[in-house]
Amino acid sequence: MMYNRLLxxxxxxxxxxxxxxxATSSGPHCNCEGQPPLEKTxxxxxxxxxxxxxxxxxxxxxxxxxxxxxxxxxLARAVSRLQLDLGLPATGNVDAILWAYLAWMVEKPAxxxxxxxxxxxxxxxxxxxxxxxxxxxxxxxxxxYPVAIGKWGTPTPLGEWVIRDMTSVWxxxxxxxxxxxxxxxxxxxxxxxxxxxxxxxxxxGGCVRMYNHxxxxxxxxxxxxxxxxxxxxxxxxxxxxxxxGDVSQxxxxxxxxxxxxxxxxxxxxxVYGEATEGAIRELQFFYQLPADGIADANLLxxxxxxxxx
Amino acid sequence: xxxxRRLWLLMAFSVLLGGLLYYFLSGWPFYLDPEMEIDPGxxxxxxxxxYPLPLVWKDGTTYLEFVxxxxxxxxxxxxxxxxxxxxxxxxxxxxxxxxxxxxGRPPDIYSEPFPTQMVxxxxxxxxxxxYMPPExxxxxxxxxxxxxxxxxxxxxxxxxxxPQVWIGxxxxxxxxxxxxxxxxxxGWNWEDYMALAQGFEGKNHGGFVFxxxxxxxxxxxxxxxxxxxxxxxxxxxxxxxxxxxxFQTLHAEGLWRDATEKWPWVKEFWEGKIALLxxxxxxxxxxxxxxxxxxxHCPELVFLPPPHRLGAREYIKPIVAxxxxxxxxxxxxxxxxxxxxxxxxxxxxxxGQGLAPQLxxxxxxxxxxxxxxxxxELSLANIQFLLRAQNYLLPTIIAQNQWEREDWxxxxxxxxxxxxxxxxxxxxxxxxxxxxxxxxxx
Numbered sequence: 176m177m178y179n180r181l182l183x184x185x186x187x188x189x190x191x192x193x194x195x196x197x198a199t200s201s202g203p204h205c206n207c208e209g210q211p212p213l214e215k216t217x218x219x220x221x222x223x224x225x226x227x228x229x230x231x232x233x234x235x236x237x238x239x240x241x242x243x244x245x246x247x248x249x250l251a252r253a254v255s256r257l258q259l260d261l262g263l264p265a266t267g268n269v270d271a272i273l274w275a276y277l278a279w280m281v282e283k284p285a286x287x288x289x290x291x292x293x294x295x296x297x298x299x300x301x302x303x304x305x306x307x308x309x310x311x312x313x314x315x316x317x318x319x320y321p322v323a324i325g326k327w328g329t330p331t332p333l334g335e336w337v338i339r340d341m342t343s344v345w346x347x348x349x350x351x352x353x354x355x356x357x358x359x360x361x362x363x364x365x366x367x368x369x370x371x372x373x374x375x376x377x378x379x380g381g382c383v384r385m386y387n388h389x390x391x392x393x394x395x396x397x398x399x400x401x402x403x404x405x406x407x408x409x410x411x412x413x414x415x416x417x418x419x420g421d422v423s424q425x426x427x428x429x430x431x432x433x434x435x436x437x438x439x440x441x442x443x444x445x446v447y448g449e450a451t452e453g454a455i456r457e458l459q460f461f462y463q464l465p466a467d468g469i470a471d472a473n474l475l476x477x478x479x480x481x482x483x484x
Numbered sequence: 485x486x487x488x489r490r491l492w493l494l495m496a497f498s499v500l501l502g503g504l505l506y507y508f509l510s511g512w513p514f515y516l517d518p519e520m521e522i523d524p525g526x527x528x529x530x531x532x533x534x535y536p537l538p539l540v541w542k543d544g545t546t547y548l549e550f551v552x553x554x555x556x557x558x559x560x561x562x563x564x565x566x567x568x569x570x571x572x573x574x575x576x577x578x579x580x581x582x583x584x585x586x587x588g589r590p591p592d593i594y595s596e597p598f599p600t601q602m603v604x605x606x607x608x609x610x611x612x613x614x615y616m617p618p619e620x621x622x623x624x625x626x627x628x629x630x631x632x633x634x635x636x637x638x639x640x641x642x643x644x645x646x647p648q649v650w651i652g653x654x655x656x657x658x659x660x661x662x663x664x665x666x667x668x669x670x671g672w673n674w675e676d677y678m679a680l681a682q683g684f685e686g687k688n689h690g691g692f693v694f695x696x697x698x699x700x701x702x703x704x705x706x707x708x709x710x711x712x713x714x715x716x717x718x719x720x721x722x723x724x725x726x727x728x729x730x731f732q733t734l735h736a737e738g739l740w741r742d743a744t745e746k747w748p749w750v751k752e753f754w755e756g757k758i759a760l761l762x763x764x765x766x767x768x769x770x771x772x773x774x775x776x777x778x779x780x781h782c783p784e785l786v787f788l789p790p791p792h793r794l795g796a797r798e799y800i801k802p803i804v805a806x807x808x809x810x811x812x813x814x815x816x817x818x819x820x821x822x823x824x825x826x827x828x829x830x831x832x833x834x835x836g837q838g839l840a841p842q843l844x845x846x847x848x849x850x851x852x853x854x855x856x857x858x859x860x861e862l863s864l865a866n867i868q869f870l871l872r873a874q875n876y877l878l879p880t881i882i883a884q885n886q887w888e889r890e891d892w893x894x895x896x897x898x899x900x901x902x903x904x905x906x907x908x909x910x911x912x913x914x915x916x917x918x919x920x921x922x923x924x925x926x
Binding site: 433435436437438453456457458460461462463464466472473476477479 | 536537539540546547548575747750751768772
């Protein structure tokens, strides 16, 4: 119990100071939502979040009721018991501190045992189909982690990014660590979570979520500019022309296709820059189309996107 | 003191002698000896410049992997030959070559899918004439070899030939009343074309005949097939006024549409909304329609020659990819040239065999081998048409003049064609203006 209280104190410390850090810098931000505060009401609150709470408390032995997603009296009593054990006021309500504690306590370890830090050039591959993150050392797989990725409506951006900013403070939905990605069409990152039961599902706002134990380990192995490639089959067809200056997920698909054809596009970073324009001109020259550097409906169709305005 | 002076004099003499030796040896007369044997004990290093084509084979092999495989196969036979591959960009490659030639250090082998001129350098480009075994020569179509000839020499190894044909939707063309087989065999003229196109307009069943080339491309095509070829060279053989009249009529009656307009003609063709595309690069059609070709409703493709004038035969503009050989200004010996020739010959054969099916083109060497290729995407009728088309390739004399110069076409021809289309000048005035330009050029 002493360990739990120390852990709670540590989490409280992080939560108290995080807003100050956020206020003084742009800080990490994305579309991911943290777990909301919960309290016993009439009629009782229902939903997936309550289910996660029940599951977490059941795993820790505080709750033995039905996993029905209803915030009933038994659940409120279980919350109170936990609060008493942690030396907190027994309100029966769940706040950010309690969510953080639950997240920490119910996590599963990563696939495979903890390993020594990787040596050599470190890179990361996220496979959104398999819902895993692989750390590579000198192009050899070093360790695999389970992750959560974006929902259908807020997909995880596929492409070749690098880590830009790194933060080691606990912040609600980001959990224990945040590693921001260089994606130019939105703010996305690899981070921990206050909802470990979401790992292995498509539930995030587009970020790559990891268990907090895992993200802490990973955080120490990487640095800004570490390459992060995100692949997957989920995507959407290109329905419009693309040209210099465009920045989008569609540009990544275009860059990957051009590279498959052996053209030089540099990193598939979603930016229709000089390299992409040059590759399109090469392709237009080859097909003897007007070499204007714009991927119009015809060229996109030739490239197999089946688009067209 | 005297010893010091002697030392200075000796040094000055050495420098002078070194300079003279360099001057004379760098321009040392060279000799070519096709009979020269390649020395198996001597290491050779060849610089090989090439344009990586954006192609991927069905098994996932990329063009660069294909080239690497060819080089490795060659090196199995000649393990003492090192080949340094240098990929070029289509836009920057010709400039790189010009610079290298000017400095006297060109690549030993230069592969070009879109040749820009017959002879890149009079002194450094080595003709292949005497290196081509007679038994090899018999496997090339005479017109394909003729396209590499100038001043009684053959200047490069032809790799593959792509006759620029028109591409149609067989079903729609039949519905339009065209005897496809007859046109493939005997050709057709502009009157046939216009009757077909007007028929589609009247039937209004969704099938159109469109020319997809830019107005420049169409005009060149019209000109080549409306009286340019076979006339005398010293007066103006170009039937400019007649061609301009036909061009104006096609435009006025809506019987062609400029491909530079932003409309999805590739997609519409695969969706069966367009009956005929031409002049068009067949690779555009080959490269696209992957999904369409898997569906049951995929149009059956048919290759057709461009229409010509009444009583004549069509001329088909070809792309002949080729491989050239250069020597260095600082000559490295007849055996070095021989080994470069050997690789150029080998590469041109392998490239022709490997790429032609990918590009819906013909291998320049032994073009009939295309008939034996398994899993060929082309129908037998279309392959046979391509083989016949070799008999009507546009002669070199046309491909060499200013009609093929991009800058001339854009700066001189295009503005006058626009005036013609807008009705600001009539065909006669157009012809006069172009003739004046040609006179000024000459």
